[in-house]
Amino acid sequence: MISTRRIENGILTATTIVGALLWIFPLYWAFVTSIRSEERVVSEEAGLLPDEFNLSSYIDVILNTQLLNWYLNSIVTSVIITLVVIVSGMMCAYAISQMRFPGRRLLYGVVLASFMIPSQALVVTQFILMNSLGFINTWAGIILPQLIIPVVIIVYKQFFDAVPKEMREAVVLDGGGEYTLLFRIYLPLNWGITTALAIITFIMAWNQFLWPFLVVTTEDMMTIPVGITQVNDAFGVFYARLMSVALLGAMPVALAYLIFQKKVTEAVMISSGVKG
Amino acid sequence: MLHNRRKHVAIAISLVAPFVLTFSLVFLWPAIRVVELSFTSGPLIGAGEWVGLENYRRLLSDNLFYTSLKNNGYFILLTVVPTTALALAIALMINRLSGRLQAAMLALFFLPYILPVSVVTMIWTWMLDFQFGILQPVFTFFTGKPVPVFKNPYWVMPMIAVVTIWWTNGFNVLLFIAGLRNIPQELYEAAALDGATGRQQFLRLTWPLLWPVTALVLTLQLILQLKIFDQVYLMSGGGPFNSSYVLLLMVYREAFQLNHGGYASAVALVLFVIIMAVSVLQFQILKIGGRR
Numbered sequence: 328m329i330s331t332r333r334i335e336n337g338i339l340t341a342t343t344i345v346g347a348l349l350w351i352f353p354l355y356w357a358f359v360t361s362i363r364s365e366e367r368v369v370s371e372e373a374g375l376l377p378d379e380f381n382l383s384s385y386i387d388v389i390l391n392t393q394l395l396n397w398y399l400n401s402i403v404t405s406v407i408i409t410l411v412v413i414v415s416g417m418m419c420a421y422a423i424s425q426m427r428f429p430g431r432r433l434l435y436g437v438v439l440a441s442f443m444i445p446s447q448a449l450v451v452t453q454f455i456l457m458n459s460l461g462f463i464n465t466w467a468g469i470i471l472p473q474l475i476i477p478v479v480i481i482v483y484k485q486f487f488d489a490v491p492k493e494m495r496e497a498v499v500l501d502g503g504g505e506y507t508l509l510f511r512i513y514l515p516l517n518w519g520i521t522t523a524l525a526i527i528t529f530i531m532a533w534n535q536f537l538w539p540f541l542v543v544t545t546e547d548m549m550t551i552p553v554g555i556t557q558v559n560d561a562f563g564v565f566y567a568r569l570m571s572v573a574l575l576g577a578m579p580v581a582l583a584y585l586i587f588q589k590k591v592t593e594a595v596m597i598s599s600g601v602k603g
Numbered sequence: 604m605l606h607n608r609r610k611h612v613a614i615a616i617s618l619v620a621p622f623v624l625t626f627s628l629v630f631l632w633p634a635i636r637v638v639e640l641s642f643t644s645g646p647l648i649g650a651g652e653w654v655g656l657e658n659y660r661r662l663l664s665d666n667l668f669y670t671s672l673k674n675n676g677y678f679i680l681l682t683v684v685p686t687t688a689l690a691l692a693i694a695l696m697i698n699r700l701s702g703r704l705q706a707a708m709l710a711l712f713f714l715p716y717i718l719p720v721s722v723v724t725m726i727w728t729w730m731l732d733f734q735f736g737i738l739q740p741v742f743t744f745f746t747g748k749p750v751p752v753f754k755n756p757y758w759v760m761p762m763i764a765v766v767t768i769w770w771t772n773g774f775n776v777l778l779f780i781a782g783l784r785n786i787p788q789e790l791y792e793a794a795a796l797d798g799a800t801g802r803q804q805f806l807r808l809t810w811p812l813l814w815p816v817t818a819l820v821l822t823l824q825l826i827l828q829l830k831i832f833d834q835v836y837l838m839s840g841g842g843p844f845n846s847s848y849v850l851l852l853m854v855y856r857e858a859f860q861l862n863h864g865g866y867a868s869a870v871a872l873v874l875f876v877i878i879m880a881v882s883v884l885q886f887q888i889l890k891i892g893g894r895r
Contacts, residue, residue, distance in 0.1 A: 336699075339696065339699060340699070340700065340704075342696065343696040343697065343699075343700065343708055344708070346693070346696070347707075347708045347711040347712055348711070350711060350712055350715075350769070351711045351714065351715075353715075353726045353727065353730060353769070354714065354715070354726070356726070356729075356730060356737060357725075357726045357729070360729065368735070369734075369735050411621075411625075414621075415621035415622045415625065416622065418618040418619070418621065418622070419618060419619045419621070419622035419623070421618060422615045422618040422619045423619070426611065426614070426615040426618070427611070427615075428611070428612045428615035428616065428619075429612070431615075434619060434623070437626075441626070441630060443878075443879060443882040444630075444634065444875070444879075445826075445830055445874070445875060445878050446630075447830050447832065447851055447854075447871075447874070448637065448854075448871045448872065448874055448875035448878070449630070449633040449634055449637060449871075450854070450855075450858075450871075451637060451640070451647070451854065451858045451864060451867050451868055451871055452632075452633035452634075452636040452637040452640060452868070453629060453633045454647070454858070454859075455633075455636070455640075455647065455648065455864070456628075456629070456632065456633055456636075458648055471625070471628070471629050472629045472630075472633075474625045474629065475625065475626055475629060475630045480622070504614070505611075505614045505615075505618070506614070509618075530717055533719070534717070534718070534719040534720065536719065536720045536721060536833045537832055537833060541855075541859065551719065552719035552720065552721045552722070553721070555719075555721050555722070555725070556721045556725075556837065559725075566729050566732070566735070569725050569729065570725070570726070570729060572725075573721075573722045573725040573726055574722075576719060576721070576722050577718050577719060577722045580717050580718070580719070581714070581717065581718070583717075584713075584714065584717045585710075588706070588710060591717070592709075592713070592777060595774060595777050595778075596777060596778070596781040599778055599819070599823070
């Protein structure tokens with residue numbers, strides 16, 4: 328009895344591992360392609376295993392495209408978006424959660440409602456707005472419409488609501504104001520959720536395609552996800568180069584994910600309302 | 604006291620101001636403007652004439668609009684239920700494992716989710732390349748010849764669906780795993796003592812307790828897949844013969860390529876209304892799920 332159970336378990340585990348390896352195969356294949364020469368990529372003998380370690384495609388795309396510019400645009404815009412979204416979201420959530428002021432309920436209602444509004448439906452008028460502000464092809468134009476992530480406020484509010492009132496009273500007795508409370512008590516107490524939200528916001532901002540694609544028309548102002556689609560036009564279809572640029576484009580978020588894996592999982596679970 | 608109260612409100616306002624100002628500028632204002640614009644014949648940039656419901660009337664007789672609606676629907680059929688079922692299966696498999704192996708397997712299934720869409724489409728375009736694609740032997744095996752998938756009206760939507768599922772499924776797997784971890788272990792121990800088989804445990808315990816998460820995943824997917832644009836634009840551009848033309852692509856084409864700001868806004872609003880309706884539906888379903 329026990330042995331059949333064991334065999335069954337073994338088969339299931341093996342199936343999972345094989346499934347996961349098949350699932351990740353496209354990334355493996357992109358890597359193998361990227362370290363081959365273009366001739367090798369399309370030759371008959373090219374097999375499934377990495378048989379060459381040729382970095383010429385990587386060097387070529389770094390030297391002959393605007394990749395470094397795109398990195399710079401992506402880094403600057405994603406970092407600013409993350410900082411502003413987290414700080415302004417935290418402040419707003421703190422006021423809604425801990426303070427009494429007219430319009431508080433209305434504000435929270437608006438936040439909850441805007442959670443459901445697809446920003447994609449607004450791209451036309453957002454573009455018109457950015458155009459009239461003169462922000463087409465600028466970092467400001469890429470950043471501004473991405474600053475509204477209502478879920479950050481919703482998550483922060485839930486966490487601030489759960490902070491014990493006694494901590495608040497102690498600080499107030501010592502003469503501390505609301506800003507002191509927020510930055511010395513509420514923020515440090517919620518440091519975990521702050522980093523989780525920051526990482527997921529950064530990854531989302533980095534990966535954003537539609538909006539940067541619309542608001543940027545010159546190649547030097549593109550972000551990574553938009554810029555790398557130009558490589559196809561620049562080289563024609565050269566797959567080793569395309570896979571090199573794809574992997575270089577994915578590198579920062581892939582590294583961020585691998586380093587902060589636990590935080591990313593945590594953030595995804597929390598921000599979708601399923602607290603683990 | 605009154606002074607204190609005023610100061611308190613002033614501080615609160617200073618705390619909410621950054622969000623409220625940005626929100627009003629880049630969200631509220633564009634939202635109001637898109638409604639207004641949809642009643643005009645305006646180009647993308649510049650003033651248009653008020654035409655009342657003309658754009659909507661035109662929409663109802665626009666074949667491309669119906670094609671897009673149909674394609675959006677077809678894409679939803681191809682993705683929503685399959686991705687949910689697949690995510691559940693993967694989550695159940697991963698949940699059996701423990702420790703490092705579990706973490707590693709989860710990471711492998713989740714990794715595609717964090718990739719930029721253009722990276723995903725580049726990799727799959729290479730794998731499905733008509734001449735050199737590593738997946739073409741599979742097509743040859745089943746259909747007898749290689750298939751230019753993104754140029755073939757029958758294959759284009761199913762393949763975009765496959766790519767989308769591969770790209771986004773990690774998120775759903777994670778939600779299911781969170782749901783599975785929330786089920787108290789004692790329930791399984793009790794069930795095992797009562798002699799319940801694995802199959803019975805799944806049908807009587809896991810599945811009912813996992814239903815709220817399932818409903819969440821289904822509706823989140825429904826909303827997400829309604830908004831499909833990036834993959835279609837990058838892989839097929841809506842073709843061939845409009846067989847992958849979708850609503851958001853129509854918004855993009857009308858506004859940014861044909862310079863029909865007003866008409867594009869009308870399409871955007873229709874999409875918006877559909878998504879709002881689904882969101883309300885989601886809210887209701889989750890409420891029912893929560894009551895159980």
